[in-house]
């Protein structure tokens with residue numbers, strides 16, 4: 001309660017579910033999304049009676065925009081307790097079909113976006129000697145799949161970044177963990193949420209619960225990683 005959380009990728013899917021569940025826990029929220037959809041999430045939360053919510057139409061890959069967002073969050077809410085790096089994009093195609101532009105963009109959002117978000121909140125969290133940084137990575141940050149070399153590479157990168165960061169910032173009382181889901185029914189990779197084929201997949205709410213668990217662990221406890229899969233998904237593939 002009364003904690004302040006920044007959630008990236010809050011326009012839809014997992015990030016939107018995280019926003020609703022953290023709001024129910026009493027958190028004040030800064031919502032980040034690159035499209036106007038982020039204002040829709042803000043509107044829906046306010047309609048449900050959660051008034052401490054502010055949306056920012058910001059690209060996580062843009063350092064200037066992200067720094068400005070963090071400054072405004074501190075002005076508005078006074079502190080930042082939780083950063084949820086959830087924004088991410090995905091596409092699945094063979095390496096030969098992947099363009100350099102697609103490669104650069106997926107790394108810019110999925111990897112550089114995490115780095116930029118972390119860098120923006122670290123001075124404040126270090127000063128307060130407190131903070132929780134949770135990154136929604138993926139089960140493919142743990143093992144490889146065919147037709148997803150670029151996406152898989154970004155999630156391996158995120159895994160390495162978070163692991164090293166966790167060791168670096170422990171001494172400041174800052175906790176860093178990853179949540180690594182299997183198939184989740186969202187709009188990911190240009191898909192549609194709620195279609196019958198994805199009935200047995202994880203729901204965005206399942207992943208959000210893991211975020212709440214990680215964020216609300218007692219201060220002396222670090223949950224390094226949560227891996228979760230739909231029962232129908234063989235793991236590892």
Ligand code: NJP
Pocket residue numbers: 008009010011012013014015032033034035036037038058059060061086087088089090109136137138139140180181182183184185186187188189190
């Ligand atoms: O996907 P989707 P998910 N700057 O497409 C935002 C990981 N994951 O919820 O920018 C800021 O429904 C976008 O908003 P907008 C996955 O890798 C998923 O499934 O306004 N925000 C939207 O809110 C990712 O890291 C599965 O269009 C940006 C959100 O990101 C995370 O889960 C499996 C942005 C994407 O919502 C959430 O993805 C797995 C930018 N540049 C890991 N670009 C799965 N679904 O199966 C996008 O292992 N967003």
